[in-house]
Amino acid sequence: MKGLVRFGVSLDRDLLGRVDRFIKAHRYVSRSKAIADILREKLVEEEWRGQTEVIGTITMVYDHHQRQLTGRLVCIQHHHGAAVLSSQHIHLDHNHCLEVVIVRGSPVKVRGLADRMKSCKGVKHLSLAMSSTGKRIA
Ligand code: NI
Numbered sequence: 001m002k003g004l005v006r007f008g009v010s011l012d013r014d015l016l017g018r019v020d021r022f023i024k025a026h027r028y029v030s031r032s033k034a035i036a037d038i039l040r041e042k043l044v045e046e047e048w049r050g051q052t053e054v055i056g057t058i059t060m061v062y063d064h065h066q067r068q069l070t071g072r073l074v075c076i077q078h079h080h081g082a083a084v085l086s087s088q089h090i091h092l093d094h095n096h097c098l099e100v101v102i103v104r105g106s107p108v109k110v111r112g113l114a115d116r117m118k119s120c121k122g123v124k125h126l127s128l129a130m131s132s133t134g135k136r137i138a
Pocket residue numbers: 064089090091092096097098
């Protein structure tokens with residue numbers, strides 16, 4: 001691997017025990033990969049607070065019988081048009097729809113969009129998965 005560097009880290013025994021249980025629970029094949037993932041996740045989280053562009057998905061389940069909800073969700077997405085790249089809608093069962101929205105933009109905008117949709121009456125579940133494009137926002 002390009003630029004792979006080995007370095008020593010000292011951890012107290014309890015913390016290392018917890019790390020090893022995490023590694024086992026998540027079926028990692030090596031400590032290095034697990035620790036790299038944990039660090040990367042933390043760094044992405046940090047970027048979400050800053051000025052780095054993010055890309056992610058908003059997954060939600062909602063009750064389409066809820067009065068005006070479908071229209072409201074479409075309206076919110078249009079209002080955040082620049083951040084919405086694509087969406088997919090599945091009619092889950094008689095009452096429920098599943099929608100996945102792919103979003104890209106500043107952390108504040110993307111979070112704002114997810115929060116507005118989540119606050120609508122009839123949205124049963126919404127989760128925002130996030131990653132970073134690494135691009136700085138001017
Ligand atoms: Ni539907």
